[in-house]
Amino acid sequence: MNTRVTEILGIEYPILQGAMAWVSFAPLVAAVSNAGGLGIIGGTIFTPDAMRQEIRKVRELCDKPFGVNIISLHPLIDQILKVLIEEKVLVATYGTGNPRKIIEILKPGGVMSFPVVPSVAAALKAEADGADGVIVSGCEGGGHVGQISSLPLIPQARDAVKLPLVAAGGVADGRGMAAAFALGAEGIQMGTRFIVTRESPAHPNTKQKIIAAKIEDTLVTGNITGLPVRVIRNQMAEEFLNMEKTKKSKMEMALFGSGKMQLAFVKGDAEQGSVMSGQVAGLIADEPTCGELIQRIMREFHETIAQLGKIPN
Numbered sequence: 563m564n565t566r567v568t569e570i571l572g573i574e575y576p577i578l579q580g581a582m583a584w585v586s587f588a589p590l591v592a593a594v595s596n597a598g599g600l601g602i603i604g605g606t607i608f609t610p611d612a613m614r615q616e617i618r619k620v621r622e623l624c625d626k627p628f629g630v631n632i633i634s635l636h637p638l639i640d641q642i643l644k645v646l647i648e649e650k651v652l653v654a655t656y657g658t659g660n661p662r663k664i665i666e667i668l669k670p671g672g673v674m675s676f677p678v679v680p681s682v683a684a685a686l687k688a689e690a691d692g693a694d695g696v697i698v699s700g701c702e703g704g705g706h707v708g709q710i711s712s713l714p715l716i717p718q719a720r721d722a723v724k725l726p727l728v729a730a731g732g733v734a735d736g737r738g739m740a741a742a743f744a745l746g747a748e749g750i751q752m753g754t755r756f757i758v759t760r761e762s763p764a765h766p767n768t769k770q771k772i773i774a775a776k777i778e779d780t781l782v783t784g785n786i787t788g789l790p791v792r793v794i795r796n797q798m799a800e801e802f803l804n805m806e807k808t809k810k811s812k813m814e815m816a817l818f819g820s821g822k823m824q825l826a827f828v829k830g831d832a833e834q835g836s837v838m839s840g841q842v843a844g845l846i847a848d849e850p851t852c853g854e855l856i857q858r859i860m861r862e863f864h865e866t867i868a869q870l871g872k873i874p875n
Contacts (some may be wrong), residue, residue, distance in 0.1 A: 563860070566726040567749030570674070571653060573626045574598030575593065577739075577856055578697070578728055580753025581631030581655060582705070583607045583839070584827040585764050588616055592623035593761035593852040602629040602655060603842045610641040616834055617649045627652045629676070634659025639668075647671030657702060662691040678730065680708020695726035697751050703731030703756045704840035707782060707792050709808060713745070719748025734842035736862020740870070743863075754840040758829075760851045765830035769849060771796070771837050777844035784819075787812050794837035 568577040579586065584872065605613055606755045613630070622626050623741050630651050635658060636642055646654055646668065647801040654668055657678035665675045674694040679685045685696050698719045699735030700712025700773035712732045720727055729747035733739060734755040742750050756762060758769045775794050792798050805815050819836065826835025850858065 565748040567695065567728055570726055571600055571629075573600050575856055575860055576728075577859065578602060578629075578749060578751040579852075580703075580730060580751045581605070581629075582753050582827075584824050585757055585762055585849055586631070587763055588619035589763065590756065590759070590761045590852070591620050591628050592626075593759070594647050594756065594856070595620075595626035595628045596624045597851075597853040597856045598626075599723035599852070599856055600627060600629055600653075602631050605630045605642070606633040606636065608642075609637055610645050613642055614645045614649060617645070617651060626652075629655055631655045631828030632664075634661075636662055642669045644670075646673050653694070659700075661688055661693065664702075665692045667719060676728065678716075679719070680717070681710060681776060682718050682722050683707055685723045685725075687850050689698060689723045689725050693725060695728065696723060697728040697730050697752075698747070700729075700731030701782075701792070702841045704780070704843075706741045707731070709790075712742070716742060716745040716747055724849075731840060732842060734840075736847045736859045736864070737844070737866050738862045739859060740866035742804040752842075754842050755846060755855065756852065758840070758846050759855055760849055762871040764827045765832075767830035767832045768826050768835070768837055772839050772843045773827075773846055773849075775839065775843035775846075777841055780839055780841050780843060784815070787815055791836070791838060794839045794843065796835075797833040839859065 565576045575598045579594040579601050581602040581604040585602045586604030591603050594601035598655050653674040655676045661677045676695045677688040677693050678697040678699050688696050700715050701707045716729050726748050728749040728751050729742035730751035739750050752834045757764050779795050781795050782790045782792050822836035827833045827838045
């Protein structure tokens, strides 16, 4: 399937694996890339040396394109960017901070930039700063979210920018991919769906928590901190909401939330840990391999397009 996203990234299918801390390690990244998508390392937790080693681990497992997700607030961000250039990483994704600074460093080094943007204004800024593409993320997604849902956001971003556009937030199957393309996307990014795959290192308890979730079972915490996060409803999320209601300080909430994602995804405490997940959790009922998942999505995508073609004029 040829789109500007597949062409610029050199991948077979326009499907990106959203980067997730404590989940997007080399085995998952390589599995997605080997299946024809774009695997992306969740690089926000790595030191520069650890980042270099993880990049090399991916290359030991596949010879296909892959990317790295970074956070501009990393205390060693300049060293992280240097590693990406030295290791000749294809593309970097990121969702916070100053994209211009990152682009100005990465572009001369041959690394493309695909910022994750939650608004039309952010998409326009990314384009003005010289980004190679944008990942437009609706608030249905898991983890850190904006305030605008995908249905109005994607077409307005499409109308505003000329860059290759990837849709994220609310996509977990071929029907969602077809809808995203109808709105103007040229690719999709999925995070939650890839958590529940066989190659994902997420703890089985947490995978089952996502599989058991219904569409109503996610909520957004952290609104008053300025860093809203969509998670599966559990004891930790309820406690965090109570802290917000009782107006605890941002420092108290930050300390309470520290380490909670690792607790869920690595240690398997799906009640006291932070189970970041999108609303698509209600669509997830099995644990396929990445290859099986991508082939299924492409089949569903083409079937959906074919069905739409049968609608009477």
